[in-house]
Amino acid sequence: MADPTGPVLEARDLAVTFPARRGHPAARAVDGVNLALGRGEVLALIGESGCGKSTLARALVGLIEPNAGEVRYAGQPLRRTRSGLREFRRHVQLVLQDPYGALNPRQNVHDAVAEGLRLHGQRAGLTRRVAAALEQVGMRPPEHFFDRYPHQLSGGQQQRVVIAGALTLGPEVLVADEPVSSLDASVRGEILKLFLNLRDELGLAALVVSHDLGLAWNIADRVAVMYLGRIVEVGTVEEVLLRPQHPYTRALLDAVPSTSDREATAALGGEPPDPTAIPPGCRFHPRCPLRATLPDDRAQLCLTDVPVLAPALHERQVACVHADAAPPTVVSHDPAEVTR
Amino acid sequence: MSATQERPAGPTPVEEKAPSRLVPVGRFVLTLLRMPSGLFGVVVMLGFVVMALTAPLYIHPDDLSVTQATGPLLAPPQHGYPLGTDPAGRSVLLLVIWGSRTSLAIGVMATLLTMVLGATIGLVAGHYQGRTGRLLMHVTDWFIALPGLPLAIALAAVLGQGAASITIAIAVTSWTGTARLVRAQTLAVGARPFIERARALGATDTQLITRQVLPNVMPLILVSSTLTVASAILAEATLTFLGLGDPTSVSWGSLLNNAFMQGAVTAGAWWYLIPPGIAILIIVLGFTLVGRAVEHALNARVQSR
Amino acid sequence: MTTQHVPEVPERRTAQRAGEPLLDVRDLTVTYHSGKVPVYAARGVDFALAAGETLGMAGESGSGKTTVAMSLLRLLPAETTVTGEIRFHGEDLLAANWGRMRSVRWAEASVVFQGAMSALNPVRTIGDQIVEPILLHEKVGEKAARARARDLLDSVGVPSRRIASYPHELSGGQRQRVMMAMALACDPHLLIADEPTTALDVIVQAQILGLLTDLVRERGISLIMISHDLSVLASTCDRIAVMYAGRLVETGPSRQVIASPLHPYARALAGAFPTLGDPASRLAPGGLPGDPPDLREEIDGCPFAPRCPEVEDRCRSGVIPLVQHGDRAAACVHVTGYDEAVGHG
Numbered sequence: 001m002a003d004p005t006g007p008v009l010e011a012r013d014l015a016v017t018f019p020a021r022r023g024h025p026a027a028r029a030v031d032g033v034n035l036a037l038g039r040g041e042v043l044a045l046i047g048e049s050g051c052g053k054s055t056l057a058r059a060l061v062g063l064i065e066p067n068a069g070e071v072r073y074a075g076q077p078l079r080r081t082r083s084g085l086r087e088f089r090r091h092v093q094l095v096l097q098d099p100y101g102a103l104n105p106r107q108n109v110h111d112a113v114a115e116g117l118r119l120h121g122q123r124a125g126l127t128r129r130v131a132a133a134l135e136q137v138g139m140r141p142p143e144h145f146f147d148r149y150p151h152q153l154s155g156g157q158q159q160r161v162v163i164a165g166a167l168t169l170g171p172e173v174l175v176a177d178e179p180v181s182s183l184d185a186s187v188r189g190e191i192l193k194l195f196l197n198l199r200d201e202l203g204l205a206a207l208v209v210s211h212d213l214g215l216a217w218n219i220a221d222r223v224a225v226m227y228l229g230r231i232v233e234v235g236t237v238e239e240v241l242l243r244p245q246h247p248y249t250r251a252l253l254d255a256v257p258s259t260s261d262r263e264a265t266a267a268l269g270g271e272p273p274d275p276t277a278i279p280p281g282c283r284f285h286p287r288c289p290l291r292a293t294l295p296d297d298r299a300q301l302c303l304t305d306v307p308v309l310a311p312a313l314h315e316r317q318v319a320c321v322h323a324d325a326a327p328p329t330v331v332s333h334d335p336a337e338v339t340r
Numbered sequence: 341m342s343a344t345q346e347r348p349a350g351p352t353p354v355e356e357k358a359p360s361r362l363v364p365v366g367r368f369v370l371t372l373l374r375m376p377s378g379l380f381g382v383v384v385m386l387g388f389v390v391m392a393l394t395a396p397l398y399i400h401p402d403d404l405s406v407t408q409a410t411g412p413l414l415a416p417p418q419h420g421y422p423l424g425t426d427p428a429g430r431s432v433l434l435l436v437i438w439g440s441r442t443s444l445a446i447g448v449m450a451t452l453l454t455m456v457l458g459a460t461i462g463l464v465a466g467h468y469q470g471r472t473g474r475l476l477m478h479v480t481d482w483f484i485a486l487p488g489l490p491l492a493i494a495l496a497a498v499l500g501q502g503a504a505s506i507t508i509a510i511a512v513t514s515w516t517g518t519a520r521l522v523r524a525q526t527l528a529v530g531a532r533p534f535i536e537r538a539r540a541l542g543a544t545d546t547q548l549i550t551r552q553v554l555p556n557v558m559p560l561i562l563v564s565s566t567l568t569v570a571s572a573i574l575a576e577a578t579l580t581f582l583g584l585g586d587p588t589s590v591s592w593g594s595l596l597n598n599a600f601m602q603g604a605v606t607a608g609a610w611w612y613l614i615p616p617g618i619a620i621l622i623i624v625l626g627f628t629l630v631g632r633a634v635e636h637a638l639n640a641r642v643q644s645r
Numbered sequence: 646m647t648t649q650h651v652p653e654v655p656e657r658r659t660a661q662r663a664g665e666p667l668l669d670v671r672d673l674t675v676t677y678h679s680g681k682v683p684v685y686a687a688r689g690v691d692f693a694l695a696a697g698e699t700l701g702m703a704g705e706s707g708s709g710k711t712t713v714a715m716s717l718l719r720l721l722p723a724e725t726t727v728t729g730e731i732r733f734h735g736e737d738l739l740a741a742n743w744g745r746m747r748s749v750r751w752a753e754a755s756v757v758f759q760g761a762m763s764a765l766n767p768v769r770t771i772g773d774q775i776v777e778p779i780l781l782h783e784k785v786g787e788k789a790a791r792a793r794a795r796d797l798l799d800s801v802g803v804p805s806r807r808i809a810s811y812p813h814e815l816s817g818g819q820r821q822r823v824m825m826a827m828a829l830a831c832d833p834h835l836l837i838a839d840e841p842t843t844a845l846d847v848i849v850q851a852q853i854l855g856l857l858t859d860l861v862r863e864r865g866i867s868l869i870m871i872s873h874d875l876s877v878l879a880s881t882c883d884r885i886a887v888m889y890a891g892r893l894v895e896t897g898p899s900r901q902v903i904a905s906p907l908h909p910y911a912r913a914l915a916g917a918f919p920t921l922g923d924p925a926s927r928l929a930p931g932g933l934p935g936d937p938p939d940l941r942e943e944i945d946g947c948p949f950a951p952r953c954p955e956v957e958d959r960c961r962s963g964v965i966p967l968v969q970h971g972d973r974a975a976a977c978v979h980v981t982g983y984d985e986a987v988g989h990g
Contacts, residue, residue, distance in 0.1 A: 048846035049817075061540055086542050094540035101533035106555040110358055115551075116541040127358045147359035154936045165541070184705040185873045185917040186910075189932020196928065211846050214919045218930040241921050255851035256921065257880035268848050271816055 006075050007036035008205050009060060009092060009173050010311050013069035016055050027275040029055040030066070031229030036311040037173065037207050042199060044216035044237070045209045046252070047226035050273050053209045056226070057177045060207065061094045086120065093166035097178035099158035103150040109134070110146040113165045120169065133164040136201075137194060156187035163194065167202075174198070177209045192219050213256055217241060225249045228273040228283040231309050235316035245318040247290040282306045282320070290322060298322065371637040378633030384626025392440045403434050404590060414609050424611035427602050435590055436615050442591035443620075446507050447573035453511035454572070455565050458518025463557065465519070466526025467549050477523070480516050488513040492579055502586040509584075510575045518564055522557055529556045559638040566631035570624040577620055592616040665735055666693040667834060667867050668717070673729035675712050675891075679722055682941045686712040687891045690729075691967065696834070699861060699868040701878030701899060703914060704888035707937050710871045711759075713888070714837050717869075718750050733835070752782040754835040755828040757821075759843065764824060765812040771798075771823045772808035775830055782831045797826040801856060818849035822856065829860065836861065838870045842877060854881050875911075876918045879903040887911045890938050890948035897973030907975035910949045947976070955979055 016030040029052040037043050047053045058064045060071055062078060062085050071078040078088055093116075096102045103112050113130045117123065134142035137160040150158055159179065166174060176195070180188040196219055198204045208220065216223045216237055223241065224234040225248065233246040244250045251268040270287045279286050281303030291299050301321045309317045372378040402408040409429035417424045423432035465476035492509035499505035529535065530553060538552045573592075579585065580593025581600070595616040599605075604612040675687040687709040694700050702710040715721050717731055719738065731738040738749065755778075758764035766774060775794040779785065785793070795805035801822040803815075812820055821841060828836055838857065842850040858881055861868045872878050878885050879899040887895040887908065895908040906912040916931025935952040938944055946961040947953070953960065960978055967976045968986040977983065 048848060063536065063539055082544070089540065089542035094537065096533050096537060098533050102537045104534045104538075104552055104556065108359055114358075115538065119538070119542050119547055119551075130358075147363070156936070162537070165537075169541070184937070186705060186913050186933035187936075188917055189913075189930040190934060191932075192930035193932055196930070213847070213921060217919050217921050217923075218926060219928065237927075252847055253921070255848045257851070257854065257874075257876040269852075272818070272846060272849060 007072075007311065007313055008039045008074055009037040009175075009207065010072040010075075011035045011056065011060060011069065012072060012311060014056065014059060014066050014071065015068035016052070016059055016064055017067045025276040028229055028278060029275050030059060031275075031278070032069070032308065033226075033229070033231055034309050034311040035224060035231060035234070036313050037205055038313045039172070040199060040203045040205050041221045042195065042206045042208060042219050044220035044223040045207060045226060046211065046213060046216055046223055047209075048211055048272055050228070050275060051226045052229045052275065053226050054177050057094075057175050057207065057209045061092050061175050062088055063094070090120070090169045091171050092173040092175065093169060093171040095159075095162055095166055095174055095176040095179050098182050099155055099162050100150060102162050103158060105150055107149075108146065109148050109150075109153070109161050112150070112161055113168060116165055116169045129168055130164075133167045134161075136167055136198070137161075137164045138190075139164070154187075155183045156190055159183060159191055160194070163191075163198075167198075172203070172205060174204055174206045175209070176206060178211070179208065180215065181210065181212065189218075195219055213241060213252065225252070228278060229275060230283065230319065231317075232284065232319045233317065234309060239316050245323045246320045247288045248284050251287075251289065290320075294322065368637055372633050375633050375636060377629040378637065381626045381629030381631075381633055384622060385630055388440055388444065388623050388626070391437055392444050395437050395441060399434050399438055404430060404438055406430070414604075414607060414612070416609075417611055423615050424609070426598070426612055432595075432612055432615055435595055436592070436619050439590045439592045439595055439616065440619065440623075442503065442589050443573055443576055443593070444623075446503055446510070446576045446591070447569050450507045450510035450514070450572040450576070451565055451568045453507065454514045454518055454568055455561060457511065458515035459522050459557075459561050461515070462519040462522025463526050463549055463553065466523040467530060467545065467553060469527075473523075476519075480519050483512070484516045486513070489582075492584060493582075496579075496584040501584055503589065506576055506579050506585055509579065510572050514568060514572065514575075518561075518568065521564060522561065525557045525560045526553055529553050559635065562638070563631045563635045566627045566634060570627040570631075573620060573623060573627075577616075592620055666732075667696045667698075667734065668694040668869075669730070669732040670713075670717070671730040671732070673713060673716060673727070673731065675709070675716050675721065676726045677722070678724040678726065684940045685891055685943065686940060687716070690888075690891075690893050692886055692893065692896060694835075694867050694869065696867055697865050698884070699870065699882040701882035701885045702869060702871045702888060703873065703875050703878055703885055703911075705873050705914075705937065707890070707940060708888040709891035710888045711839055712891070714756070714839055714869060714871055717837065718754055718756065719746055720756075748782070751778045751828075751833065752831040753833055754837065755831070755833045757824045757828045757836065757838040757841050759840040765820060767812050770809050770811055771815070775808075775823070775827050778827065778830045793830070794826075797829060798823070800829075800860065801826045802852075817845055818853060821845065821849075821853055825853075825857065825860070829864070829866075832864070833866065835867045835869070838868065840872055841870065843872070843874075850877070857881065873914075874918060875903050875915050876920075887914065890944065891940060892948060892976065893967055893974075894949065894977070895973070895975045896967070897975075901973060907970070907973065907980045908949075908977045909953050909955055909979070911975075947978075 011033050014030055014033045015028070018027040018029055020026040031052070033056055045053050045056065055064060059066050062071065062080070065080060073088055073091055078084065107115070110127070110130055113133055114126050117126055117129060131142040134145060139145050139157065139160055150161075153161065179195075180191050183191060192215065195206055195208070199206065208215065210216070220237050222235065223237050224231050225240065225246065226232065227248050233240055233244065233249050240249060241253065244253055255268065268287060268289065273283070282288070285291055285302040288302070291302055305321045307319045307321060309319055373382065406428040411421055411425040411429040411431055413425065413429050414427045415421065415425045421431045421433070423436065426432055426435065461476055461480065465473045465480070491513060492506070495509045495512070496505045499508065535548060535552055538548055543551065576591065577593035577596065580591050581597045583597060585591060585594055587594070596613070599609070599613045670690060670692050673687055673690040677684040677686055690709070690713055692700070702714065704710040712721070716727050717738070719727070721727065727739060729739070733749065733754065738746065741749070765771070772791065772794055775797060776787070776790045779790040779793055780787070791808070795808055798805045798808060803819055803822050803826070807815070812823070815823065841857065842853050845853065854877065857868070860866070868882070870878060870882055875885070879902070882899050884896065885899040885902045886893055887902070887910065889910045895902060895906065895911045897907075902911060903915050906915050913931065913933045916926070919926030919931070933952055938948050938951070946963060947965045950956045950960045957978065965976045965978060966987065967974050968980070968983050970980060970982050
């Protein structure tokens, strides 16, 4: 029984481990993630490379089988049978980072967009639906593009074609992995606007994975910050980006190039996280600037009392046992303009 | 471009049509013919095929019969016999033309078998990389280790001399090269993002292989085919020369075999020995050039930006 | 960060005539002839860089920024036509002979290339790669060169015991630091950094930018940094030059350019990187419809005209020159002062 008020897509205690190979220990890319995406909302999943966000995205669209936990669509667990996955794919679709690579070079635009329908055997009114999808993503007139090949399109157009292909099946959720990071700066805004349009016109929910905090500010309602296989903070964009509570989120925000003052705070030291060697307790504790300022007995809590986040839609959650210890700072990059 | 344009309100007046499939094929053929190597190769290929197919129209069985031939015995080129005659009095020119039928037939059949077997195994091994893939590759390695010529001789002993055993022998020893090539390309294509996209859209493994991987591996298969025909024709000539072919049929290899056996070299009868060799040379060259031109034409499409 | 090898900064900097910029580029025009049709990659680019100054070149793919940077050291393919003047220490590099160029390269000006993984030789250790330019340009022995290499690695934050590592054994951030150590090996006066942080995450980016700023300041080096990210440039460089379709469309002090851009394209570029906390960009991504122009065609008028929200008829023909407005410059008819400067009514 689908629950219309609950989350449309959920991860529950999800874990994905890549097995050990020669010269490579096992990597726990996703290590116990609880995340919920509400209907018609845009959730940004922010993290650096190696944090497991791409793996999580792929597990959420069913491309990767989790080692533990489950993916739920509309409250129902995803059945990893052939028919179960096929049904699921009509509701949850994927948009990838590299738009040129995501298109089969031997297929023209019409066939690339029609692929989803053909795979599911829905050939009735194929061309009409392809045209409708191309119009939806702003490629007008659609017939003009039918016989073009990917290498004849610009990066922005290629990404629109990929999105159109995902829309033909009529999904309720789009999962996008770095959808604009390989596009030129001025083209990014157009594609991001498209995501917002799709949300407004079709009620599409979107989970956008990125390393770019500005993207979250531009299009997301809520944001979840991921570090080394776990979500460390989740809440609305205003809450998390302007009043961050987790030390890692603060470090991320400090690292954003600031134009208002040239004397930036010292960047977080150490190397980016390695999923083959996860520290015990709170996985951020070796690099945590907050921990360095705490007395020993409190610092010990970082190894023993690590909060685990629950998949809730409307709660603000922080996976730091000392979250209330640090004063809530307002991170502003332009003091004159922050209103909240 | 992606800029918005005003669309008239109301239903679309013209039914939108999917783009035609023939246009890209036509463009490919034109690109191929515009290249000198492509043009030459295609002309040679077509020329030999036409020659082979029309031969029965102007070659009488008597011209080929050892007993009925009426020409001078082992005579150098002269009026009426542009390439001279063989020890039985048959015109060497007619023999070479007739020989192209068997050589081409065996070459093409062997290539077909090779490509189908090799490409299928390569695709499956490249796509299913787990146990299936490893198993297939072990089988392939085993076949690579088999020595070609002794295998061919053994097959001829079992199946009897003749075209069938030669064709099978060539296919059995050549498919491994194709399989490895196709597997490598399948691995490369399989790692590209559009495969992941197709999976996300709901493609099954079979659909992935036939709709996404195969079209991208096909250029390699086509090029490999043309080169395989060339080497199959050479292989046929070799095996027939060694005596594994049907002694009664005429092919370039059998001509060379006969010439050798009947002492053409010591007799100085160059007109008997050289023409089959030159025919092989020209057709192999033709197929090789076509192969290169096809590769160029297929890549040109992707690079035409 | 302290270094053990302190370059002799004061003497070299004053060897130049006082008042003359370190680098003075005039009317630089680059046309590629590698394909069937010529590509007009850069047109009439003018800018100057003083000693110790940092300049950011902003633009997207096809803007010409990498072309201009590579042309400074004449690193473009042989068939390329380069005209104009590139005055480095008063000497025109475009007229210099090959021997002179080789001695300028790396010893006086060096490059940190984009994509450290492809710019580093994967089959040689990083130690060998840093030592190589030292041995080529300076009269020191192998041992002294190795010691210098160790110092350089320390100064860029890579432990010097890793001097015998291969590039694939290092992380992306570490490889970028090794590139910087290589670029500094011969104490150049000018460092050109081509998209130094583009493939890196935010935190590693901040570390690399901090390192770059420190090194440049300590050694008194001039820096040209290329990026498509205006906020990165604004936080690291004194001045910014924005390029579009091979032309310079705006220059000025970086804070002013990003806070109140004069040229509509610069405004669009600034809008692509929102400031967190700015309500104007909340749920309102700034973008630009259309695509950059095809550089194989000669463009009449302002190259930005097809996409410009403020385009007028006079933008579409003729040359729109870069006009100075105080210490800023813009190539746009809509900036106040354009008409008077150009001499129109």
